[in-house]
Amino acid sequence: MDNLAKKFLEEDAANRELYVQGIIFKNDSFLAVLNQKFNDYLFRVNLYSYIKKTIFYAARDLKQRENELREKEGLYLNILDADFGEEKINTIADTPIDFAEEIYKDQEDIDYREIFTDKEVLEAINTLTDRQKQIIYECIIKDKEEELVAKELGISKQAINKIKQAALNKLRKQIGGK
Structure with missing residues (x-):
């Protein structure tokens, strides 16, 4: 309280004069004005403190929610810009994939040419969207877990x-349930 x-x-010369008149010379009218001004000063200090703490805790909660969301959604493409300390969205061009070429290119343990010798199957696969082709390739041909x-x-x-x-339903319809 002494510091306050x-x-x-120190804030105002009028406050020092009120202090001298009210406390030292024991003038009740100056003392009443001094008390009123000091109570107003305390109210302002408490209000500023409350606002500062509210902003601090709101910012902390917002940052925590943002981190939880970022962790949950996994923003893999975004990068942190060192100059500004902000996140930038990094974009990757979406190029079309020739699915048949991809299958023949990646031959680990299985000879994919034996699997897709039927031209009707290859034509059906080419009717899929690029995203469907990619997911069918990863999940079925490469036998990867859906989570991965x-x-x-x-x-x-x-x-x-x-x-x-x-994609599988579309392939079934195109091939005729084979």
């Missing part, structure tokens, strides 16, 4: 499953 009273007296593919592509496991099922 010192700052109050979801992490690699930056989307949810449910989205992978939905796209895969839509």
Whole structure:
């Protein structure tokens, strides 16, 4: 409280004069004005303190929610700009993939040419969207877990499953249930 009273007296020369008249010379009218001004000063200090703490805790909560959201959604493409300390969205060009070429290019343990010798199957695959081709390739041909593919592509496991099922249904219709 001593420190607060010192700052109050240093704030304004009129406050020091009120202090001298009210406390030292024991003048009740000056003392009443001094008390009123000091109470107003205390109110301002408490109000500023409350506002400062509110802003601090709101900013901390916002930052915490942002970090939780970032961790949950996994913003894989975004990068931190060192000059500004802000996040920039890094974009990657979406190039079309020739699915048949991809299959023949990546031959780990399986000879994919034996699997897709039927021209009707290859034509059906080429009617799929690039995203569907990619997910079918990763999940079925490469036999990857849906969770792993979801992490690699930056989307949810449910989205992978939905796209895969839509692609398989489309292939079944095109091939005629073979």
